[in-house]
Amino acid sequence: MSKKLTKKEAHKIHQALWTWLSENPDKGKSSWPDWKENKGSIPWCANHCPACEYEAQHPALIGYCGVNCIIAWPAGYGCQWMFEDKGQQHEIYNQWYYSDDLKLRASLAKQIADLPLRKRRNKK
Secondary structure: OOOOOOHHHHHHHHHHHHHHHHHOOOOOHHHOOOEHHHOOOEOOOHHHOHHHHHHHHOOOOOOOOOOOOOEOOOOOOOOOOEEHHHOOEEOHHHHHHHOOOHHHHHHHHHHHHOOOEOOOOOOO
């Protein structure tokens, strides 16, 4: 993506992508019809993820696709982290990614679509 995304733009795309995935649980992120590669208007994003693209466009956010993710993932880090205190339970993104259960995928995608932007962390 050549134009730098704002956090709000990245979040809006995130919500649209994951809402579509909740309605199309048999599809993956790259199948979203709004990507330019699928004749839509949204340019390619790193990992087909607007949050990853935002991080990639802002090199000061060390921890690409990780601890500085702009999305407020339940584990508190990036999409692929695990809850260590809950028996290595995968973050909801990994649960969605690895599931073959379409009802579960739809439910998880809806949860992901509804995740808010993460509040800014205070620097120490």
